[in-house]
Amino acid sequence: MRRGGLYWLDGTEPQAPGAASGSEAWGSTAVVGRPMPRIDAYERVSGTAVYPSDLVLPDMLYGAILRCPHPHARVRSVDLTAAASMPGVCAAISGSSPEADLRWSYTRQVFTKLFDPTCRFEGEAVAAVAAQTPQQARDALRAIRVEYEVLPFVVDETRALAPDAPGIAESGNLVGEPEIYTRGDVAKGFAEADAVVERTYRTACELHVPMELHGCVARWDGPRLTIWESTQGVFPVQQRVAALLGLPLSRVRVIGHYMGGGFGSKLGADKYNLVAAVLARVTARPVKLFLTREETLRCVGNRPPTTMRMKGGVKKDGTLTALEMEAVGASGGYPAGGASLVDWVVRDLYRCPNVRCESKDVLTTTGPARPFRAPGHPQGAWALEQLLDELAHAIGMDPVALRLANVPEMSQGRGNRPYSSSGLRQCLEEGARAFGWAEARRRPRGKGPWQRGVGMAAGTWVAGGGGPPATVIVKLFADGSANLNMGASDIGTGTKTVMAMVVAEELGVPLERIQVEHADTGTTQFATASGGSKTVPTEAPATRAAALEVKRQVLELAAEELKVDKADLRLENGVVVHRTDPALRKPLAKLAGLRRQGVVVGVGTRAPNPEDVAICPFAAQFCEVEVNRRTGEVRVLRFLAAQDSGRVMNRLTFDSQVIGGITMGIGLGLTEQRVLDAGQTGRLVSGSLHDYKLPTMLDVPADIVSLPIEIPDTRANSTGAKGLGEPATIPTAAAVANAVFAATGVRVTDSPITPARLLPLLAAARKES
Amino acid sequence: MGDHDRAKGVTRRSFLATVGAGAAGVAALGQAAAATGTPPAAEASDMLQVTLAVNGRRHRLLVEPRWTLAFVLREKLGLSGTKVGCERGECGACTVLIDGQARYSCLLLAVEVEGHEVTTVEGLMRGEELGPVQQAFAEHDGFQCGYCTPGQIMAAEGLLRANPAPSRQEIRLGMSGNICRCGAYAHIVEAVAKAAALRRGGV
Numbered sequence: 004m005r006r007g008g009l010y011w012l013d014g015t016e017p018q019a020p021g022a023a024s025g026s027e028a029w030g031s032t033a034v035v036g037r038p039m040p041r042i043d044a045y046e047r048v049s050g051t052a053v054y055p056s057d058l059v060l061p062d063m064l065y066g067a068i069l070r071c072p073h074p075h076a077r078v079r080s081v082d083l084t085a086a087a088s089m090p091g092v093c094a095a096i097s098g099s100s101p102e103a104d105l106r107w108s109y110t111r112q113v114f115t116k117l118f119d120p121t122c123r124f125e126g127e128a129v130a131a132v133a134a135q136t137p138q139q140a141r142d143a144l145r146a147i148r149v150e151y152e153v154l155p156f157v158v159d160e161t162r163a164l165a166p167d168a169p170g171i172a173e174s175g176n177l178v179g180e181p182e183i184y185t186r187g188d189v190a191k192g193f194a195e196a197d198a199v200v201e202r203t204y205r206t207a208c209e210l211h212v213p214m215e216l217h218g219c220v221a222r223w224d225g226p227r228l229t230i231w232e233s234t235q236g237v238f239p240v241q242q243r244v245a246a247l248l249g250l251p252l253s254r255v256r257v258i259g260h261y262m263g264g265g266f267g268s269k270l271g272a273d274k275y276n277l278v279a280a281v282l283a284r285v286t287a288r289p290v291k292l293f294l295t296r297e298e299t300l301r302c303v304g305n306r307p308p309t310t311m312r313m314k315g316g317v318k319k320d321g322t323l324t325a326l327e328m329e330a331v332g333a334s335g336g337y338p339a340g341g342a343s344l345v346d347w348v349v350r351d352l353y354r355c356p357n358v359r360c361e362s363k364d365v366l367t368t369t370g371p372a373r374p375f376r377a378p379g380h381p382q383g384a385w386a387l388e389q390l391l392d393e394l395a396h397a398i399g400m401d402p403v404a405l406r407l408a409n410v411p412e413m414s415q416g417r418g419n420r421p422y423s424s425s426g427l428r429q430c431l432e433e434g435a436r437a438f439g440w441a442e443a444r445r446r447p448r449g450k451g452p453w454q455r456g457v458g459m460a461a462g463t464w465v466a467g468g469g470g471p472p473a474t475v476i477v478k479l480f481a482d483g484s485a486n487l488n489m490g491a492s493d494i495g496t497g498t499k500t501v502m503a504m505v506v507a508e509e510l511g512v513p514l515e516r517i518q519v520e521h522a523d524t525g526t527t528q529f530a531t532a533s534g535g536s537k538t539v540p541t542e543a544p545a546t547r548a549a550a551l552e553v554k555r556q557v558l559e560l561a562a563e564e565l566k567v568d569k570a571d572l573r574l575e576n577g578v579v580v581h582r583t584d585p586a587l588r589k590p591l592a593k594l595a596g597l598r599r600q601g602v603v604v605g606v607g608t609r610a611p612n613p614e615d616v617a618i619c620p621f622a623a624q625f626c627e628v629e630v631n632r633r634t635g636e637v638r639v640l641r642f643l644a645a646q647d648s649g650r651v652m653n654r655l656t657f658d659s660q661v662i663g664g665i666t667m668g669i670g671l672g673l674t675e676q677r678v679l680d681a682g683q684t685g686r687l688v689s690g691s692l693h694d695y696k697l698p699t700m701l702d703v704p705a706d707i708v709s710l711p712i713e714i715p716d717t718r719a720n721s722t723g724a725k726g727l728g729e730p731a732t733i734p735t736a737a738a739v740a741n742a743v744f745a746a747t748g749v750r751v752t753d754s755p756i757t758p759a760r761l762l763p764l765l766a767a768a769r770k771e772s
Numbered sequence: 773m774g775d776h777d778r779a780k781g782v783t784r785r786s787f788l789a790t791v792g793a794g795a796a797g798v799a800a801l802g803q804a805a806a807a808t809g810t811p812p813a814a815e816a817s818d819m820l821q822v823t824l825a826v827n828g829r830r831h832r833l834l835v836e837p838r839w840t841l842a843f844v845l846r847e848k849l850g851l852s853g854t855k856v857g858c859e860r861g862e863c864g865a866c867t868v869l870i871d872g873q874a875r876y877s878c879l880l881l882a883v884e885v886e887g888h889e890v891t892t893v894e895g896l897m898r899g900e901e902l903g904p905v906q907q908a909f910a911e912h913d914g915f916q917c918g919y920c921t922p923g924q925i926m927a928a929e930g931l932l933r934a935n936p937a938p939s940r941q942e943i944r945l946g947m948s949g950n951i952c953r954c955g956a957y958a959h960i961v962e963a964v965a966k967a968a969a970l971r972r973g974g975v
Contacts, residue, residue, distance in 0.1 A: 040910055040911055040913060041910070041913065044909075044910035044913075045902065045910065047910075047915060047918030047921055048893075048902060048906040048907075048909045048910050048915070048918075048921060048922075048925060049853070049893070049894070049897055049902060049906060050851075050852070050853020050854075050892070050893040050894050050922050051853070052918060053852065054852075054855070054919060056855075056856070057846065057852035057855075059846075059847055059850065059852075136836070137843075137847075138836065138838060138839070211953075212953055213917070213919075213953055214855070214857045214863065214865055214917065214919040214920045214951065214952070214953050214954075215855070215857070215917070215919040216856075216857065261918065262917065263855070263917045263918070263919025263920075264916075264917040264919060264953050264954055266953070295859065296857065296858040296859065296860070296862075296863075494917060495915075495916035495917030495918065495954050496916065497916075655913045656913060658913075658959075659913045659916055659954075659956060659959060660916075662955060662956065662957070662958045662959060663916055663954045663955035663956060664955070665955070666952075666955025666956075666957060666958075667953075667955050691858070691860065691862060692858055692860075692862035692863055692951065693862055697951050697953060698955070698957075699948045699949075699950075699951060699957075700944050700947050700948045700950075700952075700957040700960070700961070701944055701945070701948045703955070703957050703958070704958075705940060705944065705957075705958060705961055707958045
């Protein structure tokens with residue numbers, strides 16, 4: 004499998020540092036798996052949680068960045084004179100400022116300057132200021148005079164490779180070579196098929212839009228830099244900032260206790276980190292630099308627009324004979340994985356002997372892509388799962404039955420490696436049963452303008468098994484309360500709560516007596532960014548190992564005090580008890596050894612994954628929609644998600660993840676699209692939240708059922724959990740599209756399914772019939 | 773606000789003149805000012821003294837006329853429970869109550885709310901105890917990252933003050949001006965329904 008495709012791996016083979024790591028799989032659990040409100044719910048609902056954007060430091064200034072208004076331009080000159088003398092302005096910097104003469108890289112291969120003379124997308128950074136108030140900083144930006152040489156643009160991924168398309172990089176607009184995957188012989192497979200369907204699908208560019216804006220507060224204390232950052236991973240930000248500023252890691256501290264959403268767009272450092280650091284340096288004052296919403300819609304990543312030509316062959320009995328995909332995805336102005344992992348579901352979701360996938364990543368003069376909740380997968384599922392629906396229709400088979408006929412036994416995309424566990428079959432069967440699929444399919448569409456239909460789709464996620472490195476420390480205090488120290492961010496998934504539940508499970512310490520310290524490079528242990536649906540399967544086994552190490556030491560102390568063999572002791576609800584003589588017992592707070600030491604410290608690390616298996620979550624989702632044939636409106640009436648993510652760690656936050664994944668998937672399917680003025684200016688048209696339509700409460704059904712297919716994965720890791728956040732959004736949009744087809748007989752190939760797109764298709768279908 | 777403000781030295785006219793250059797409707801205003809011999813418009817960055825009533829406390833402070841209520845709450849009064857997500861009235865993260873009604877504080881200027889009672893999420897606390905809407909959001913996991921949550925809670929509080937027993941559909945309508953990108957809507961509906969019961973003294 005392609006290591007490069009996994010965004011949290013930086014070319015190195017990850018390894019766990021030496022410490023306690025192994026442990027037996029759990030049987031039944033007392034705390035883990037129950038629905039538990041979050042341990043930090045109080046802070047989040049009371050308003051006392053301090054997010055990075057909430058921070059106000061003494062003597063703090065506000066930074067702002069001037070951005071290129073053109074999709075492609077060369078900066079000829081920048082005149083800061085007027086801006087520098089504006090009221091309240093303390094610093095103004097541009098590419099010619101010596102302090103700002105820094106390198107930047109959007110990708111490992113291509114280095115530019117922090118303020119580069121070449122701007123390859125609307126919103127590229129050109130200059131920056133720091134002022135007493137954010138309003139004064141914005142005033143100053145307007146006073147900066149920039150002379151641009153405007154260059155030709157291309158913003159459409161299907162136009163980027165045309166012979167007359169303007170060149171963006173010297174090497175051309177194709178990034179590297181097309182990536183080709185083959186197994187078997189697709190020509191032979193299509194020849195064997197009873198039905199062959201061929202169609203081109205497209206997903207529009209989707210924007211992350213986390214509610215907390217991207218940004219940071221930067222402060223220097225002499226040679227040491229502290230950054231409070233809204234991030235999914237404090238350590239990746241620290242590493243990048245330290246490398247680009249030429250500082251040792253020990254002098255860059257990144258703190259991100261709370262963060263207001265990221266969805267993949269906050270996995271690492273951004274240019275604004277360096278800008279804030281430079282402005283803070285030259286003014287010798289802390290600088291708060293948060294982007295505006297308009298900036299974030301242009302500059303901090305997207306799910307690339309993707310065009311996918313699909314061809315599939317199937318026999319009458321439902322056996323898939325061949326699958327073919329040609330995908331083109333747009334990285335934007337710099338290589339950023341524009342087509343990364345788009346083909347993974349085609350390679351791996353269904354048993355199929357003959358598969359060919361060709362993926363092209365192209366440059367366009369648009370903001371560079373970033374990983375977005377299951378990179379590539381919702382796009383690939385949009386194409387593959389609609390194709391499967393069409394194939395089922397072509398042979399007159401139930402779409403669920405077609406999928407059940409092709410459930411793979413092994414991971415074919417990884418050379419037939421067995422899965423550590425696979426609940427795909429159960430997801431399909433139990434999901435269909437709980438949804439009432441068969442009955443719902445038989446119900447008529449209805450006679451009025453509103454016609455109903457049901458659709459479904461399945462999915463798998465390339466990763467979701469987690470893995471090293473991760474180090475977690477659990478401290479048991481003299482009174483039997485505990486502290487959990489881990490570097491991972493809680494991006495809203497409930498990571499802190501799940502880890503505290505793991506400690507509670509092993510040590511019998513109640514959740515309200517566990518303090519969690521996390522996401523601070525100065526005081527917590529190394530962790531990779533929270534993303535890839537790997538945080539729970541990575542951090543939970545490390546947390547468990549740390550807790551077990553505490554338990555081992557506690558039992559040793561107790562054995563000494565009770566003068567028994569430590570093998571005869573066990574820890575139960577915070578009390579050390581003798582296995583055969585229940586009278587021999589000692590509550591943790593009464594252990595003299597613990598009181599003398601003051602603390603017992605357990606260090607746990609994440610053990611390596613087994614090499615001979617593929618660890619993947621699976622999903623099947625079902626929905627019912629109503630479509631108004633006169634207006635083209637689509638209403639999603641209900642959704643059911645059957646998710647195999649191994650052991651359910653916290654049923655409450657599990658359901659929240661599923662509900663959130665479905666809500667975001669409905670956005671991809673029905674409402675969200677970045678619109679660019681492809682003809683005249685190449686600039687963003689959907690530059691506000693009125694024009695870029697995120698789903699609101701009225702766009703999603705109240706009736707969303709989360710149905711965990713709980714198969715604790717004993718091969719995967721010591722907790723049996725697999726990832727959930729990304730798998731929950733992979734099949735959603737495709738399921739909606741399939742339901743729209745069932746309701747109308749119209750196949751909508753391009754996302755989102757807006758009334759403007761659906762109405763002409765309905766009209767054309769009426770004419771045909 | 774006229775008389776009330778005049779007593780504090782800020783007339784509606786001088787405030788509007790202060791907003792001055794660049795603001796829409798300035799032409800007409802400028803004529804009016806010229807006709808009555810009002811002094812020339814002040815700079816946008818000139819400070820005005822205002823008294824804000826927030827969560828039952830009165831704050832006297834100097835503000836620029838263009839400062840929004842959201843900005844003053846967060847950056848000047850230390851009430852960072854109120855969040856900003858768009859600063860143009862599109863996301864609802866900055867929702868507060870003005871005289872008991874849910875409003876976007878990014879679309880209000882601080883000088884506009886003089887004489888009105890502002891309630892933020894911090895104002896729903898009973899000492900260190902959560903208020904009923906906050907408690908319901910915590911119990912039902914009516915959030916994920918938590919950033920839009922204070923705004924959601926204030927929208928719910930405003931809804932329940934106007935309609936103590938809303939139907940599910942009324943909740944959905946009432947909460948539709950607040951975006952949650954994590955997509956916690958289904959749990960938010962449950963939380964608001966529970967909050968309504970808690971506020972009525974149920975469980």
